[in-house]
Amino acid sequence: MSKLLILGTVAFDAIQTPFGSTDKILGGAATYIGLSAAYFNVPSGIVSVVGGDFPAAYLQMLQDKNIDVSGIEVVKEGKTFFWSGKYHNDMNSRDTLVTELNVLENFSPRVPMDFQDSEIVLLGNLHPLVQNAVLEQMTQVPKLVVLDTMNFWMDIALGDLKEVLKKVDVITINDEEARQLSGAYSLVVAAKIIHEMGPKYVVIKKGEHGALLFHNGQVFFAPALPLEEVFDPTGAGDTFAGGFAGYLAKTEDITFENMKNAVIHGSNLASFCVEKFGTERMVALTDKEISQRLLQFKELTQYEMSISN
């Protein structure tokens, strides 16, 4: 069992979808990552920052999931990061309505002593300099560094992003971001180019079209489960990354073969995330639901075929 360190936002979200809308609810990349990884019962800790307005009950809920929150700085006089977005009818695109950085504006991450020797580090979507600052506090080189990022940082901090990518083993980005980062349209070519920037493993998330794992000329594909209804896609990518890293932390096996399973576990957990608003579904998930849906994933893609050469 490896120790998992998670960097990312812990935030308030207000979400509008064709199915309804929410007031300020619990959100943030690290929240989704932590809740997802928690289902593997690995020792994990979050590095983040919130304001004095952040309910103690939310921190308690994370602790109840065995997530260490001592790395979540509480700035009493500050306000918690707030994001509001509205999804279009197809649920594949969204408009950001509000982004209030608040306490994130001057965030300087501090890794708790207990987690400075974490074997696995998941750097959630934040400024690449903040991601790098976490790596610099590690007292030993992690076995695996996973980084998630987005187009915004490619627009405004590409140099910083490329610097931190040199220290990264696995990058998880979506298809449009892979194209932007590489300058190539073909995802196969994009993965090769990104590979040369540092990450030995490139995971390209395609939302409802599944996810591709590239490594050393090999490729594995995990589908998204076809769902009757996607209620709220918020956090699905982070949930995917949390499941991916949580499974690897549990199994302590970072071979390509085992990463295939990690990608399936990530897709599996993400399929739950989108069924309700925000973190609602992830908080209440049972082990039985998880294993039953893993069987559905198997049925979806596994087949018996003897191939004659």
Next chain:
Amino acid sequence: MSKLLILGTVAFDAIQTPFGSTDKILGGAATYIGLSAAYFNVPSGIVSVVGGDFPAAYLQMLQDKNIDVSGIEVVKEGKTFFWSGKYHNDMNSRDTLVTELNVLENFSPRVPMDFQDSEIVLLGNLHPLVQNAVLEQMTQVPKLVVLDTMNFWMDIALGDLKEVLKKVDVITINDEEARQLSGAYSLVVAAKIIHEMGPKYVVIKKGEHGALLFHNGQVFFAPALPLEEVFDPTGAGDTFAGGFAGYLAKTEDITFENMKNAVIHGSNLASFCVEKFGTERMVALTDKEISQRLLQFKELTQYEMSISN
């Protein structure tokens, strides 16, 4: 080994892609379907129509692949159907530049005596009344009727399409067409609605994002092979359908389990089709190339995971 009857266009195409352009080359749905199915060495015949301008060498090439062409009517004084299109840079969308129906305008399909008892009938994309006219010439009810269609017929002949769908076992359409035909955005819901129109099996083609097979609450997903370069997508959907039907004709097993393999074979053959202009790649394919790529498909999606309940 079942007999396979193929209805569809045999045509001239002129294609523009970011990689180059062609003069009038061999094209048409039935051509792609026939070439693809031919790799399963099943007895097949095409019902179509061409003009006096259609080279005998093309008909000979089809015959050399053991495809019966006696159902291809040659209208000496007429001109062959011609389509010209231009693909955009992303290769996922295209503009039609020219459509000259020519001999197709008054096409009345005639099924050769030898093929009126075919066990499998593949109705390629044509007017639903023409598709129905073929079914009415069958002397016994086929074991399996597969129908391909497109949004154009939903726009101008929806009633006729719904009539013929009542006699169809498998429909193959793309995601946008499935949404148009069903009125539902979720493909899971769309498949259910289309299922009620007649087809027991619904195959939804998502191009580079793979294909879904729905049956009776079950679902199977076949990915498209991630390629460095898509050279020309023309005919990929027809090649998929031809491989699907050809495999079922060869194995004579129309269970859901075996249709999973049929979908994989269809995807496999389609992955070759897009590598060169028009039918070029499909004409020259070897059995060895086909089986090697089937192994690639296995590596792409198959994994070992024990799931505890």
